[in-house]
Amino acid sequence: MCGIIGIIGDKRVSEEIYIGLNIIQHRGQDSCGICTYNGKFHLQRYEGLVQNAFKLGSVNRLIGNIGIGHVRYPTAGKGGIEDAQPFFVNYPYGISIAHNGNIANYKNLSKVIEKEYKRIVNSSCDIEVFLNILAHNLENSEFSIDTLKNALIKTTNEIIGSYSVVAIIGNYGLLAYRDPYGFRPLVFGKRNNNFIFSSESCAIDTLGYELVRDVKPGEMIFINNNREFYSEIITEKEFRPCIFEYVYFARPDSMMNNILVARSRYNLGKILAEKINSMGLKPDVVVPIPDTARNAALAVAKKLHISYQEGLIKNRYIGRTFIMPGQDVRVSSIRQKLHPVKEQLKGKKVLLVDDSIVRGNTSKELVNLVRNTGAKEVYFASYSPPVRYPCYYGIDIQTESELIANKMNIEGIREYINADALIYQDCESMIKAIKKDTKINFNKFCTACFSGDYPQKIPHNILKDIADDRKKKI
Numbered sequence: 001m002c003g004i005i006g007i008i009g010d011k012r013v014s015e016e017i018y019i020g021l022n023i024i025q026h027r028g029q030d031s032c033g034i035c036t037y038n039g040k041f042h043l044q045r046y047e048g049l050v051q052n053a054f055k056l057g058s059v060n061r062l063i064g065n066i067g068i069g070h071v072r073y074p075t076a077g078k079g080g081i082e083d084a085q086p087f088f089v090n091y092p093y094g095i096s097i098a099h100n101g102n103i104a105n106y107k108n109l110s111k112v113i114e115k116e117y118k119r120i121v122n123s124s125c126d127i128e129v130f131l132n133i134l135a136h137n138l139e140n141s142e143f144s145i146d147t148l149k150n151a152l153i154k155t156t157n158e159i160i161g162s163y164s165v166v167a168i169i170g171n172y173g174l175l176a177y178r179d180p181y182g183f184r185p186l187v188f189g190k191r192n193n194n195f196i197f198s199s200e201s202c203a204i205d206t207l208g209y210e211l212v213r214d215v216k217p218g219e220m221i222f223i224n225n226n227r228e229f230y231s232e233i234i235t236e237k238e239f240r241p242c243i244f245e246y247v248y249f250a251r252p253d254s255m256m257n258n259i260l261v262a263r264s265r266y267n268l269g270k271i272l273a274e275k276i277n278s279m280g281l282k283p284d285v286v287v288p289i290p291d292t293a294r295n296a297a298l299a300v301a302k303k304l305h306i307s308y309q310e311g312l313i314k315n316r317y318i319g320r321t322f323i324m325p326g327q328d329v330r331v332s333s334i335r336q337k338l339h340p341v342k343e344q345l346k347g348k349k350v351l352l353v354d355d356s357i358v359r360g361n362t363s364k365e366l367v368n369l370v371r372n373t374g375a376k377e378v379y380f381a382s383y384s385p386p387v388r389y390p391c392y393y394g395i396d397i398q399t400e401s402e403l404i405a406n407k408m409n410i411e412g413i414r415e416y417i418n419a420d421a422l423i424y425q426d427c428e429s430m431i432k433a434i435k436k437d438t439k440i441n442f443n444k445f446c447t448a449c450f451s452g453d454y455p456q457k458i459p460h461n462i463l464k465d466i467a468d469d470r471k472k473k474i
């Protein structure tokens with residue numbers, strides 16, 4: 001999971017990219033980077049948060065009216081500075097690229113690139129592989145829309161996984177491309193004759209652009225230096241956008257595929273409330289796990305006519321636990337991150353509402369935290385179904401053995417997290433809630449981590465490579 005921004009405008013774009021990256025910082029905190037172009041490429045990449053990494057004046061040195069930016073959360077590779085995006089090749093034309101996604105077969109492709117294309121892959125970041133294949137497919141050609149289109153089709157044919165891409169093609173313009181399943185989000189906006197692409201619409205709104213629409217799955221959009229707009233669907237599969245974006249990852253004020261994320265979470269809470277009611281539970285207070293679960297918890301409280309309280313206060317200076325690499329860091333940061341409000345929990349039957357239960361450690365710590373604060377009973381509700389399967393399309397839901405719902409039934413999980421009751425949303429209700437009150441132009445989401453229904457099959461040897469990689473990271 002990562003966040004990307006691409007802008008082509010009539011003046012220097014680096015400040016807007018910097019602000020945009022701050023706005024989508026929740027999509028990755030590992031590293032960040034900006035590349036701009038004014039006849040030469042200007043590239044800066046750092047580890048850490050955008051506002052800490054870019055020093056005063058460094059953004060001003062990124063000159064040019066075309067640029068791309070990236071915040072990274074590693075799903076492939078080790079995650080050091082050498083894996084920070086954007087990436088750059090100087091031949092042909094000069095291309096700089098950034099993506100959000102996960103190229104599942106990048107290891108195999110790295111070998112092909114080095115052996116057959118005689119190119120060096122210098123990092124363990126998957127987009128470097130995409131970039132080298134694209135560059136190989138473009139070399140020795142005069143630039144044209146058709147050349148670019150054919151090279152992208154050839155590149156797509158070699159790649160397994162997800163990718164929403166923005167790229168600068170030196171001297172020619174700005175490219176945006178979304179994989180044919182459309183796993184990862186990508187939207188674009190316009191202000192006068194300036195264009196912006198972003199993983200989420202919240203950055204487009206904040207920067208004063210008007211949201212135009214989602215980039216369609218398999219759609220290539222190219223805007224040349226005269227800001228002439230070209231678009232075509234060049235690769236076609238069944239559109240299967242990631243449902244987990246609505247559950248957890250995206251900001252609530254973002255629109256994706258015509259669906260406001262906040263509204264989808266509120267609807268998830270409404271449906272969950274019916275299930276809680278049918279189980280005969282009578283909590284005194286509903287408490288969200290901040291920040292993601294607020295909309296859903298509010299809906300639960302409203303529907304069940306129960307008091308909603310912010311019973312856990314978040315230290316906003318600690319990063320999102322889910323995207324902390326490595327278990328030791330994850331556990332210690334949970335304890336530092338949330339502070340229980342005794343007055344709102346003591347002596348009460350508390351219903352905690354969270355977006356999901358992945359490994360179970362966070363949920364267990366939260367239940368114990370609330371119990372030790374004096375709650376009479378603690379119920380735990382997840383507004384998404386049990387996470388049973390790994391994700392190969394860009395979210396760090398890892399090996400099956402790490403997923404608690406893969407190892408235990410619901411009663412076992414309840415016992416493990418030490419809750420008096422455990423309520424899960426079911427998959428059908430989740431889909432119904434997210435689709436509610438909206439017009440969408442596709443039939444199915446990707447729900448693979450909940451259902452095991454993978455839209456794009458991953459060959460066995462690639463699965464083995466990924467599992468080996470992930471074991472090394474744990």
Ligand code: SF4
Pocket residue numbers: 183241242243244245390391392393394395397446447448449450
């Ligand atoms: S497997 Fe889950 S997290 Fe991954 S793309 Fe599909 S729904 Fe999203």
